[in-house]
Amino acid sequence: MLLVAALISSFLIHQFIVVIIRINHYWKSFGDIHRIKEFPKVSILVAARNEEQHLPQLLASFDLLDYPEDRVEFLFADDQSIDQTPQLLDSWCQKKKNASFFTVQEATFIQTNPKAFALGLLAQKAEGDYFLFTDADCRVNPQWIKGMISSFQGKTGIALGITQVAGAGIASFFQEIDWWNTQGFVKVASDIKLSTTGLGNNMAIKASAYQESGGFLEIPFSLTEDLEISKAVSKLGYEVISEVSSNTLAFTKAESSLVTLLAQRKRWMSGVMTLPWFWKVILGLQFFYFPAIIFLYTSIGWWILLVAGAKSFFQALFHHTFAKKAGRKLSFWKLLSFDFYFFPISLLTILYYFWPSPIKWKSRKYR
Secondary structure, three states, X not given: OHHHHHHHHHHHHHHHHHHHHHHHHOOOOOOOHHHOOOOOXXXXXXXXXXXXXXXXXXXXXXXXXXXXXHHEEEEXXXXXXXXXXXXXXXXHHHOOOOEEEEEOOOOOOOOOOHHHHXXXXXXXXXXXXXXXXXXXXXXXXXXXXXXXXXXXXXXXXXXXOEEEEEOOOHHHHHHHHHXXXXXXXXXXXXXXXXXXXXXXXXXXXXXXXXXXXXXXXXOOOOOOHHHHHHHHHHOOOOEEEEOOOHHHEEEEEOOOOHHHHHHHHHHHHHHHOOOOHHHHHHHHHHHHHHHHHHHHHHHHHHHHHHHHHHHHHHHHHHHHHHHHHOOOOOOHHHHOOOHHHHHHHHHHHHHHHHOOOOEEXXXXXXX
């Protein structure tokens, strides 16, 4: 057991060293907004359900997009909201020549989840050469369209942007770092052509690749439709790339309570369980590092602080270096505290995932 605990701890430290080296010396940048000579037609697709609180900031960010108005269309689907979401969408679309709003009627969702169903219906109406996806509780930067479409090269089928959690307080800060952590590994993996997942709140798909894959209406039922669409497109030989820059940056809200955070994580875990076995092993080691450290403490005492300190240092350096690539500056010293959040939230997520309760998402329940 001592050897196993030591190997797990050593793996985690070397893992962060490797990804830091990859970021500093083998970074791949795909997009360059200055090389866009002709503006392709793009379709922005958004499915919204009960988002009256956050929708105004998304629509305000759309108003600031730096892209020819006649080369972009906005398509919105209201997924049976019971608040003012449809009224907000209708009012905004009435002022735009290039915006349309649709209401998803009551339906039996057999093949896919309601959000994927709504996006699939929008994609059937879309006329763009590229489909751009974001969520109703997000906001994008003015160069977002240019940053995303300039990332497509050769066999690129899907381009993932970068998303930052925005909010005040320690809970929002830790969620933000958690997102940097996940997206950092997604970036490093995609740069070595190892596909991981989609990113539904900041993603672009080449229209031809989307159509060839069958799109959202043809993917199997899943609560992580962005992962499933990326699998479908990858199977056709297209690449899923991650473009991390200030031009592809979007912002999303932090979960407001532990209950909603765990519900979000439980849904994500359902997608993680469909990943290849080696990803499950790698992700599992992130959690088992903490029991390993506790076990090593019983064997070597306070010397374990050197191991834990090294891991926290390289982990913080990874987060700091990666966020800087997206034009964001993080406090290195605050990053050192991430494990105090990561261990308990990981433990609670695992327990909650296996707890026999439904997954709650957008005021619906799934088993």
